[in-house]
Amino acid sequence: MVAVAEQPDLYDRDLQRLQRHNAPDWLCDWRQRQMQRFRTLGWPTMKDEPWRFTSLKPVMDTPYTCVGPGEAHAAAITPQALEAWKLHQEGERILVFVDGHYRADLSSPPADLPQGVTSLAQALRDTPEDVQAVLRRANTVAMDALAALNGAFLLDGACLQPARTDTPPLLHLLYLATSAAPPRVSHFQNLIVVPEGGQITVVEHDVSLGAGRHWCNGITHLLAGPNSHARYYLLEESNPQAVNTRLIHAHLDRDSRVELHPALLGGGLVRNNIHGVLDGEGSHLLVNGLFVGRGQQHLDNHMRIVHARPRGESHQFYQGVLGEEAQGVFAGRIVVQPGAQQTDAKQTNRNLLLSDEARMNTQPQLEIHADDVKCTHGATVGRLDQEAVYYLQTRGLPLELAQALMTYAFAAQGLNRMNIAAVRRHLMRQLSAKLPHGRELAQMIEEPV
Amino acid sequence: MTTTDTIQDLVPDKYKYGFVTAIDADTAPPGLNEATIHLISDRKQEPDWLRQWRLKALKHWLTMKPPHWAFLRYPEIDYQAISYYSAPKPARKDGPQSLDEIDPQIRQTYEKLGIPLEEQKALAGVAVDAVFDSVSVATTFKKKLAELGIIFCPISEAVRDHPDLVRQYLGSVVPYTDNFYATLNSAVFSDGSFAYIPKGVRCPMELSTYFRINAQRTGQFERTLIVADEGAYVSYLEGCTAPMRDENQLHAAVVELVALKDATIKYSTIQNWYPGDAQGKGGIYNFVTKRGACRGARAHISWTQVETGSAITWKYPSCILQGDDSVGEFYSVAMTNHHQQADTGTKMIHIGQRTRSTIVSKGISGGHGQNSYRGLVKILPGARHSRNYTQCDSLLLGDQCGAHTFPYIEVRNSSSRAEHEASTSKIAEDQLFYCHQRGLDEENAVALIVNGFCREVFKELPMEFAVEANKLLAISLEGSVG
Numbered sequence: 001m002v003a004v005a006e007q008p009d010l011y012d013r014d015l016q017r018l019q020r021h022n023a024p025d026w027l028c029d030w031r032q033r034q035m036q037r038f039r040t041l042g043w044p045t046m047k048d049e050p051w052r053f054t055s056l057k058p059v060m061d062t063p064y065t066c067v068g069p070g071e072a073h074a075a076a077i078t079p080q081a082l083e084a085w086k087l088h089q090e091g092e093r094i095l096v097f098v099d100g101h102y103r104a105d106l107s108s109p110p111a112d113l114p115q116g117v118t119s120l121a122q123a124l125r126d127t128p129e130d131v132q133a134v135l136r137r138a139n140t141v142a143m144d145a146l147a148a149l150n151g152a153f154l155l156d157g158a159c160l161q162p163a164r165t166d167t168p169p170l171l172h173l174l175y176l177a178t179s180a181a182p183p184r185v186s187h188f189q190n191l192i193v194v195p196e197g198g199q200i201t202v203v204e205h206d207v208s209l210g211a212g213r214h215w216c217n218g219i220t221h222l223l224a225g226p227n228s229h230a231r232y233y234l235l236e237e238s239n240p241q242a243v244n245t246r247l248i249h250a251h252l253d254r255d256s257r258v259e260l261h262p263a264l265l266g267g268g269l270v271r272n273n274i275h276g277v278l279d280g281e282g283s284h285l286l287v288n289g290l291f292v293g294r295g296q297q298h299l300d301n302h303m304r305i306v307h308a309r310p311r312g313e314s315h316q317f318y319q320g321v322l323g324e325e326a327q328g329v330f331a332g333r334i335v336v337q338p339g340a341q342q343t344d345a346k347q348t349n350r351n352l353l354l355s356d357e358a359r360m361n362t363q364p365q366l367e368i369h370a371d372d373v374k375c376t377h378g379a380t381v382g383r384l385d386q387e388a389v390y391y392l393q394t395r396g397l398p399l400e401l402a403q404a405l406m407t408y409a410f411a412a413q414g415l416n417r418m419n420i421a422a423v424r425r426h427l428m429r430q431l432s433a434k435l436p437h438g439r440e441l442a443q444m445i446e447e448p449v
Numbered sequence: 450m451t452t453t454d455t456i457q458d459l460v461p462d463k464y465k466y467g468f469v470t471a472i473d474a475d476t477a478p479p480g481l482n483e484a485t486i487h488l489i490s491d492r493k494q495e496p497d498w499l500r501q502w503r504l505k506a507l508k509h510w511l512t513m514k515p516p517h518w519a520f521l522r523y524p525e526i527d528y529q530a531i532s533y534y535s536a537p538k539p540a541r542k543d544g545p546q547s548l549d550e551i552d553p554q555i556r557q558t559y560e561k562l563g564i565p566l567e568e569q570k571a572l573a574g575v576a577v578d579a580v581f582d583s584v585s586v587a588t589t590f591k592k593k594l595a596e597l598g599i600i601f602c603p604i605s606e607a608v609r610d611h612p613d614l615v616r617q618y619l620g621s622v623v624p625y626t627d628n629f630y631a632t633l634n635s636a637v638f639s640d641g642s643f644a645y646i647p648k649g650v651r652c653p654m655e656l657s658t659y660f661r662i663n664a665q666r667t668g669q670f671e672r673t674l675i676v677a678d679e680g681a682y683v684s685y686l687e688g689c690t691a692p693m694r695d696e697n698q699l700h701a702a703v704v705e706l707v708a709l710k711d712a713t714i715k716y717s718t719i720q721n722w723y724p725g726d727a728q729g730k731g732g733i734y735n736f737v738t739k740r741g742a743c744r745g746a747r748a749h750i751s752w753t754q755v756e757t758g759s760a761i762t763w764k765y766p767s768c769i770l771q772g773d774d775s776v777g778e779f780y781s782v783a784m785t786n787h788h789q790q791a792d793t794g795t796k797m798i799h800i801g802q803r804t805r806s807t808i809v810s811k812g813i814s815g816g817h818g819q820n821s822y823r824g825l826v827k828i829l830p831g832a833r834h835s836r837n838y839t840q841c842d843s844l845l846l847g848d849q850c851g852a853h854t855f856p857y858i859e860v861r862n863s864s865s866r867a868e869h870e871a872s873t874s875k876i877a878e879d880q881l882f883y884c885h886q887r888g889l890d891e892e893n894a895v896a897l898i899v900n901g902f903c904r905e906v907f908k909e910l911p912m913e914f915a916v917e918a919n920k921l922l923a924i925s926l927e928g929s930v931g
Contacts, residue, residue, distance in 0.1 A: 049518065338848070353863035356830060366854040367520075368873050371845035375873040379858055382866040 011035070014066040015152055024128045027154065030135070034151030041145035050144070053329045053361045054271055054300040059243055064185035064215045066153050069121070072101035075178050075209070079106055082174065085207055089422035091169045095119070098176045098209075100186025100216075101156045114169060116161040120189060123159035131159065134191050138221035138249065141275050146245050150219050153187035157218070160191065164198040170420065173204045177238060179212025190220040194228040194256075201231045203423060206266075208239040215243040222249065224256040226280060231259045233423055237266040237430060240295055247273040252312075254280030261418050264291040264299045265430050274303040278312035278340075289318040290414035290427075292434055293326030293358075303332040307340040316347040319414040321407055323354035333365040334377070340370050347377035352384065352410050354403075384410075404435040408445060477534035481637065483507065489534050489637060493605050496612060506625035506635035513629045519792040520821040520853055523734065523761055531699055533637040533670070594652075600645040601656055604672055607643035614645055618676050622705040622742045622769070630701040630763075631738040634670045638703065641671035646681035646712075655911050657686040673704040677712035679745065684715040686914055698723075700759075701736045710745025710772065715753070717914050722758035729788025729817070732760025739766035743775035743801075751778040752795065753909045755918045760789055765823065767796035770804035770832070777806040780906040784922065785818030785850070794824035794855075799832035799865070808839040811903050814850035821853040828865045835865040843873040844902055846895075896922075 015035055023031075043060050044051040075098050086094065093113055096106035102119030104110070123131050135154075143151070158173050177186060194200050206216055216238070224230045236244055244267045250258050264270050276285050291299040299322075305314050320328045334345045351360045364377040384406045392402035411431055415424050432442040477488055486507055490500040515526070594601050600611060607615050625635035646652055677683050687704075700722070706714050716739075725732025735758075741750035752766035768777030779795040797806035812820040822841045843852035854871045876898050884894035899922065900907075907915050 341848075351860075353860065356833075356862045356864070358863060359861050360859070362858045362869075363856060364854075364869065364871070365856070366843075366871060366873055367851070368843070368845070368853060369851045371848045371850070371875045373845075373873060373875075377854070377869075377871050379856070379869040380867065381858060381860040382868075383863040 010063050010065065011149070011152070018066065018068055018153065018155060024124075026132055027124065027128070031152050031154060034148045034154070038145050038148040038152060041148060044145055050302060050331070053327070054269070054298065058269060059215060059245075062213065062215075063182050065182050066185050066187060067099050067101075069101045069156070072099045073103065075099070075176075077103075077106060077176065077209070082106060085174055085205060087170070087172060087203065087422040087426055089170050089420065091167065092172050092422070093117070093169045094172045094174055095158055096174045096176065097156070097158075097186075097188065099178055099184050099214075100175070100188040100218075102158075114162045114165065116163055117171065118159050120157040120159045120191065121155060131191070134161075134193060134221070134223070137223060138191065138251070140251075141249055141277065143247070144273075146217055147219055147247050150187040150189065150217050150247075154189060155187070157188035158190040158192075160200065160202065161193040161195075162198065162200060164195050168199045168201060170201045170203060170422075173202065175204065175206045175216065175218070176209050177206070177214040177216060177242065179208065179210030179214060179239075181212075183213040183215065185215040185217060187217045189218070192220065192222045192230070192232070194222070194224045194230045196225040197227045198225060199229045201420065203233040203235065203420075205235045205237070206244060207237050208242055208266075211239050211241065213241045213243070214238070215245070217245045219247045220249065221251070222258065223251045224253055224258050224283075226254040227256060228253070229257045231420070232261065233418070233420070234260075234262040234272070235423070235427070236262070236264045236270060236272070239266065240268045240297065242267045244270045244272075246271065247275065249275045250277070250285065252276070252278045252280055252283035252285060255282045256280060257284045259286045259288065261288045261423075262290070262301070263414075263427055264289075264293075264301070265427075265434065267297065267299070269298045271300040271302065274301075274305075276303075276305045276314065277308060278306065278314060279308045281309045282311045283309070284312070285314040286417070287314070287316040287318075288414055288417040289316070290411060291318070291328060292321045292411060292431060293328060294323040294434060295326065296324070297326045298329075299326070300329040301331070302329075305332070305334050305345065307334070307336045307343045307345060310339065310341045310343070312340060313344045314346070317414065317417065318349040319411055320349070320351040320360060321354065321411055322351065322358035322360055325355070325357040327359045327361075329361045330379070331363040331365070332377075333367060334375060336368045336370050336373050336375065338369045341372040343370065343373040343375065345373070345375045349377075349379040350410075351379075351381045352407065353381060354383070354407065398437075401437040401440060404432075404437050404441050405444065407435055408432065408441060412445075477532050479532045480529050481507070481531070481533055485533050486636060489639070492534065493608075495605075495608060498616060499608060502620070502625065503636050506632050507637075509626050510629070510632040510636055513632060515629050519763055519823070520819065520855070521761055521763065521790045521792050523790070526699060526734065528633070534639060597650050597653070598647040599650060599652055600643065602643055604638075604641045604643040604674060607674075611643075611645070614676065615643065615674065618674055618705065618707055619672075620705075622707060622740050623703050623738050628738060630736040631703050634672060634701045634703045634738070638670045638672035641673045641702070642675075643673075644675045644683060644685065646677045646683045648678045649680040650678075651681070652683040655684045655686050657688070669700050669702075671702040673702070674707075675705070675714060675716070676707045677709065677714050679709045680711040681709075682713045684911055685717070686911060687716070687718045688721075688914070688917070698733050699736070700733055702738070704737070704739040704766075706741030706750055708741065708743050708745070708748035708750050708775075711747045712745070713749040713751075714741060715751045715911075716741070716766070717910050718752075718754040718756075719914060719917055720754065720756045720758050720762070723760075724758045724789045725760040725787065727787050727816075729760070732789070733758065734761045735759040735764065736761075737764040739764065740769065740796075741767070741777070742769040743772050743777065743804075745772040746774055746801070748772045748775045749778075750776070751780075751909070753780040753906065754782070754793075755906070755910070755914075755922075756781070756783040756791060756793060757922065759791075762789075762791040762793050764793045765795055767798070768806065769798045769800065770806065770835075771800045772804075773801040774803045775801055776804070778909075779806075779808045779810070780909045781810045782813070782903045782906045782918070782922075783811070783820055784813040785815070785820045787816045787818065789816075790819045792821040792823055794822045796825040797827070797837060799826075799828040799835040799837070802832060803834045804832055805836045806838075808837070808841075809905050810839075810841040811906055812841070812843040812852055813846065813899060813902070814843065814852050815846035817849045819851045819853070821855060822871075823855045825857040825859070826867050826869075827857075827859045828861060828867060830861045833862055833864045837865075837867040839867075839869040841869075841871040842902070843871075844899065845873065845875045
């Protein structure tokens with residue numbers, strides 16, 4: 001670990017400034033303690049095992065500032081501009097955040113939002129004790145230095161605690177990041193609590209408003225109650241200058257079912273941590289990751305799934321496509337704790353390298369302390385099947401289009417595990433835009449609405 | 450009785466090779482400093498370059514810290530409490546000339562171990578360079594091998610008789626700065642084997658060394674160096690047993706293999722050192738650095754290991770695939786029982802074009818055993834059209850044990866392919882049931898299934914070893930019956 005020397009004054013100044021905004025005593029305390037923890041832990045470096053392949057040097061060397069709600073509201077954005085990012089799915093409710101702060105003026109009107117769906121800042125004002133209780137419940141997993149830094153700037157985010165309904169809406173959290181000088185960082189937290197038997201669908205969507213640098217350091221806590229069903233999508237589509245570090249923590253209670261679909265398409269330096277804890281009997285977790293990099297993108301997927309109770313089932317699929325000089329990392333560990341008998345865990349990481357400069361590091365890991373389990377993992381790294389590409393060429397497709405189609409087909413294995421058509425459609429468009437002959441490709445594969 | 454209970458009962462058992470031979474040992478006082486190095490060098494009458502090399506290693510070692518990344522738990526080792534040199538006292542100044550001159554007690558020990566040192570045993574076609582603690586006591590078949598130009602002798606002798614060869618290759622695969630234990634070994638290595646197979650020679654017999662740790666509190670630090678010149682072939686067997694001990698013993702060996710153009714080296718190990726008692730007391734700490742370099746085109750290095758002993762095993766036989774079209778293989782069975790811990794695996798570094806590697810690792814855990822596979826497959830940008838296939842399977846024989854898999858796969862070009870598969874499970878009830886149905890009892894059914902589980906690896910062993918491996922596993926599994 002490197003001592004936190006690079007930007008200490010800056011972060012301290014930001015913290016002092018932001019502490020004034022809204023703060024019950026416990027929250028001020030909380031922030032101070034997290035800042036202290038960040039100092040103790042220090043920046044992770046490539047000498048630390050979990051950061052072996054990813055350097056945070058670009059983040060350490062840049063004076064990212066954290067802005068308050070005032071500056072975030074100054075950014076001029078028209079509701080029309082949001083149309084491009086909307087999913088256009090029936091029942092979609094959109095919550096818009098700019099530099100990590102909720103913008104009610106751009107979001108769905110409060111009357112349309114289900115009961116219990118609000119911004120974290122609002123919840124901290126209205127029901128601080130409730131938020132405190134959720135934070136206590138959520139912060140049971142080991143958090144790294146970045147999570148501590150996030151905690152020090154706990155200001156805003158989404159607070160989703162909807163009651164149980166028969167027609168749960170699709171909650172679209174749109175995080176817009178501005179390009180400013182000095183560059184900005186947003187530390188937001190999404191707290192998602194699903195009640196017993198409840199259902200929820202959340203799409204978190206990260207996009208850049210400009211082409212400049214910015215850093216998103218977000219945490220999502222998803223606490224799934226007994227017998228609940230939660231779907232969570234992460235669409236990372238920021239610009240190639242952006243840094244995105246992230247923790248998605250899912251806690252599964254008895255018989256709950258959680259799907260996590262992180263799709264990393266954009267960003268320059270992206271680190272996505274997934275921490276799943278199957279803490280109830282018979283719970284089921286699906287992690288369906290997709291990462292597509294080109295240029296000099298660095299996409300790091302880190303995952304730790306803990307089976308703490310018997311009869312848990314977890315399936316993890318990660319599909320990676322790397323072209324040009326992109327680098328991909330996958331490190332996934334399944335931990336089966338003593339007593340978590342009859343666990344069924346399966347992990348698959350498949351990677352496609354499109355160029356000789358692209359690089360992939362993969363570490364699928366198993367740590368098993370119970371005997372009555374079925375655990376497997378598999379990882380492959382390879383290139384497109386030349387014979388299949390040749391076949392398509394004999395059918396009249398130009399080489400590049402044939403390759404693009406094959407690449408798309410590879411990535412589509414991940415898309416097919418997503419069951420919201422609007423998200424699939426959206427990702428399909430984003431994906432084909434990243435491949436050569438994007439328009440022709442899109443026409444060939446467009447899904448009927 | 451439930452199946453679980455029965456399996457618990459089957460999982461062993463006593464260390465069959467636990468005994469101590471009381472002979473006089475010429476032992477250095479505990480502690481490690483420059484004086485220790487001079488003592489070792491003086492005793493062994495080593496040339497100055499080797500003495501300097503040891504001193505350099507010691508100097509570097511003093512700046513290093515023991516590694517903690519492995520999935521192992523053990524108390525800190527006090528390296529100053531260990532004696533770094535031990536040699537059986539020579540009966541005569543000029544050393545033994547024939548079997549008759551060997552200390553009868555040592556010979557008895559070998560007989561108990563079943564080492565084919567004597568003539569009738571030689572029919573098995575095995576030339577044994579037996580290392581008893583630190584000094585090689587006898588070497589057989591030397592003459593026969595010498596006719597073919599093959600050099601097979603203790604490394605201390607090779608330093609004297611073939612200094613140029615040793616100097617050229619020693620530390621060229623595992624440099625003295627490599628890692629904590631390899632550096633320690635470079636500083637204090639006691640003895641070991643040296644083999645050189647000249648150009649185009651196919652070694653007519655399996656070369657074999659039996660290592661034994663005997664004197665109390667004497668870490669044994671073998672250094673093995675095998676060089677196969679262009680087009681040569683050699684198969685090398687290493688087998689290990691150690692006497693019953695109460696105190697943890699440290700073992701930090703280094704094995705270096707060099708395969709030049711078109712050469713093949715097959716290195717097989719059976720490791721059955723004292724694993725500690727059922728409560729996890731005692732046992733050998735086995736921290737070994739093994740590495741082979743395929744220096745020329747079409748070179749081939751194959752590691753096969755059966756690890757059933759030691760309280761702690763830390764061992765990663767690796768291949769550096771430098772030459773184009775070179776091949777690296779790793780076949781391993783690791784069994785941990787009681788409180789044994791093993792963190793073992795391999796590294797395959799693909800540098801040359803069209804290089805291929807295969808990894809097959811089978812882990813069996815019983816009792817409170819912790820078994821980890823840790824492997825690295827690294828395909829560098831220049832290693833175009835390279836292939837790797839990795840398969841790691843773990844079998845759990847109890848609900849207190851652990852099986853872990855930590856592979857690292859790093860691919861830097863698009864024309865290569867790496868595949869990794871791993872699974873962890875226990876013996877399925879239906880498999881046991883099927884065996885019962887065919888009239889096998891619980892014990893035999895488990896033994897049969899475990900045997901089948903390891904088959905892929907055992908078939909890679911030379912025949913003599915395959916028999917021993919089966920026997921070892923049977924002892925481990927059948928307990929009272931075995």
